[in-house]
Amino acid sequence: MSGFRCQGRGGPQAAGLIGQTPDTCSMIINIQKFVENGKPAWEELEALLARRERGPEKRLSLEEIRRFHYLYDRVSSDLAKVATFASEKETRRYLETLVARAYGQIHEIRETPHRFRPARWFFVVFPRTFRRHLRAFALASAVTAAGCLFGAAAMALDPDSKDVLLPSADHIMRDPADRVADEERVLTDRLNGRKTQGAAFYMTHNSRVAVATLALGVTWGIGTLVALFANGVMVGAITLDYARAGQTDFLVGWLLPHGSVEIPAILLAGQAGFVLASALIGWGRNISLRARMRQVSRDLVTLIFGVVVLLVWAGIVEAYLSQYHKPAIPYSLKIVFGCVELALVIVFLAWSGRLAGRSARLVGEVTTPPANPGAPP
Amino acid sequence: MKHAQKTLTVRTPEGISFPLPIATPISRFLALAVDLAVIYGAMTMLTVVLALFGLISTDLAGAFWLLASFLLALGYPIVMEWFWRGQTLGKRLLRLQVMDEQGLRLQFSQIVIRNLLRAVDGLPLFYLFGGVSAFLSMRGQRLGDLAANTIVVFHPKIPELDFDEIRPAKYNSFRDHPHLVARLRQGVTPAETGIILQALLRRDRIAPEARPALFVRLRAHLERKVRFPPEVVEGLSDEQYVRNALDALLK
Known part of the structure; x- marks a missing residue:
């Protein structure tokens, strides 16, 4: 091959002189010629890789795939040659980088990214991902419920524990009856000119909480468990505080419109945290940690982005509806609104995307040949 | 004493192997500092622009500032690593790159996970958890990298052969x-x-x-x-x- 020659140690002349055998052959490369000959193929592969990396969803034609494979083989072969020659660090590193990039493309067996369709993702992929990890959601719900019971019990047994159990916000720490009386006396729009800011604050704050709940799954789920339990403690303590003060209507009217979406969203974040923890622990799964993480990584991303979408809606409702009370908006109206939202969330998570999944399975049954054509169905 | 650099050697089915030098926690911390400076600079500029916009509507300007600061802090590394194939501005300056642990194509989900888990890596202060994890890990991985199956490699400067x-x-x-x-x-x-x-x-x-x-x-x-x-x-x-x-x- 041009640009590259293999001789007995010291070249044919030396081999003749001292009788070296061909298997002790040391590769000597004419670097300049080697680079000049290889460069067109290297640059072609580099350009092809850049195109692939810019638009991974674009499909290559059969001819392009063949060319890509040829170039990968060619550059790999050049790397093998240059790797035997210790002096050529620069060329070797360049070729290593090229081969590394091409290797990632050639040997990738995971699904190629396709064009993102937001509506399909939200109404089909997200709820189906949720249903695939129902046990993790059940665990998140159970932990939150346990936290609620603990918070309510602590408030019932020791009312002074309110300072410890609840965040130190003024409206929460006040006596519920006093707060309700003050809120119901207001006849003007006290949040005028602050509602959009409020919505943005609720969206971002709750999203941060959701991300932290998911991320804490990396502590084998202990952090997620603590976060969900603490969240439950607050909800339980506030509920008992207002119920004992006889302000249940106000409480439900205040929390339900946004809570019917926000609380399930936080539970979904907890679900994602437990899915992460389960993949890290890997009980009963005889595959490597790397393989387990590959299995769940897309689901985690789908869940957390779905949670953020839900929290955007919850933030809008919390700023524009939840903070207004009787007489501006009757409690009954707010409670009905919250109940409708909750029903929609349940229906969405339980049924959305089922039809798409069934159609896909039917298409699969028609188009996929049976694994063993001779076997009985 | 010379510090031995960690490397990950990928061996392809074609019999070719190539080493990927792992970035040190110090270089990663410096890259993070550059990225934080970029985010801070962008936020400062945005604050000035929104102060002018606030003359029209303080409510909208405030809301936009809250959303933008959230999206910048969380979205900047995700967007940059996706479009720059595993690099942010800081990583590019320090010749670092996020890669799949097996040398495969970096997936969007991997980028999102490694960046969302910064919430834990950053605990309790100054990336202590992430830093300790990177020091102890054979492949210099912080917790986010472990969960996302990613590594951060260092590309040394290769001078043109004259x-x-x-x-x-x-x-x-x-x-x-x-x-x-x-x-x-x-x-x-x-x-x-x-x-x-x-x-x-x-x-x-x-x-x-x-x-x-x-x-x-x-x-x-x-x-x-x-x-x-x-x-x-x-x-x-x-x-x-x-x-x-x-x-x-x-x-």
Whole structure:
């Protein structure tokens, strides 16, 4: 091959002189010629890789795939040659980088990214991902419920524990009856000119909480468990505080419109945290940690982005509806609104995307040949 | 003491292997500092622009600021690593790149997970959890990298090979003695050739007072392998001798 020659140690002349055998052959490369000959193929592969990396969803034609494979083989072969020659660090590193990039493309067996369709993702992929990890959601719900019971019990047994159990916000720490009386006396729009800011604050704050709940799954789920339990403690303590003060209507009217979406969203974040923890622990799964993480990584991303979408809606409702009370908006109206939202969330998570999944399975049954054509169905 | 750099060697089914040098926690921390400075700079600019917008609506300006700061802090590394194939501005400046642990194509979900888990890596302060994890991990992975199956590699600067630097300035008299050239090739190992090549490539970066001593030593080393006739080497400086020898070795 041009640009590259293999001789007995010291070249044919030396081999003749001292009788070296061909298997002790040391590769000597004419670097300049080697680079000049290889460069067109290297640059072609580099350009092809850049195109692939810019638009991974674009499909290559059969001819392009063949060319890509040829170039990968060619550059790999050049790397093998240059790797035997210790002096050529620069060329070797360049070729290593090229081969590394091409290797990632050639040997990738995971699904190629396709064009993102937001509506399909939200109404089909997200709820189906949720249903695939129902046990993790059940665990998140159970932990939150346990936290609620603990918070309510602590408030019932020791009312002074309110300072410890609840965040130190003024409206929460006040006596519920006093707060309700003050809120119901207001006849003007006290949040005028602050509602959009409020919505943005609720969206971002709750999203941060959701991300932290998911991320804490990396502590084998202990952090997620603590976060969900603490969240439950607050909800339980506030509920008992207002119920004992006889302000249940106000409480439900205040929390339900946004809570019917926000609380399930936080539970979904907890679900994602437990899915992460389960993949890290890997009980009963005889595959490597790397393989387990590959299995769940897309689901985690789908869940957390779905949670953020839900929290955007919850933030809008919390700023524009939840903070207004009787007489501006009757409690009954707010409670009905919250109940409708909750029903929609349940229906969405339980049924959305089922039809798409069934159609896909039917298409699969028609188009996929049976694994063993001779076997009985 | 020289710190041994961690590397990950990927072996392809074609029998090719290539090492990926793992970035040190210190270089990663510096890249993070650059990225935080970029985010801070963008936020400062945004604050100025929104202050003007606030003259029209303080409510909208405030809301936009809250959303933008959230999206910048969380979205900047995700968007940059996705569009720049595993690099942010800080990583690009420090020649770092996020890669799949097996050398495969970096997936969007991997980028999102490793960045969302910064929430835990950053605990309790100044990335203590992430830093300790990166120090202890064989592949320098913080918790987010472990969960996302990613590594951060360092791409050392590769200078352009200047062939004129190593080419003999005039006629190479060594070539008139092919049997001695052959013996030279036999006696000089590839590693030694590499040292000679690097010495010539970097000659301008070597201190002028140290340069003659270096080429004297290289010449003496080569002369121990093969001795060319006196008339061939007569009048050749030590550096020219080394250039001729390298030319003979490489061609």
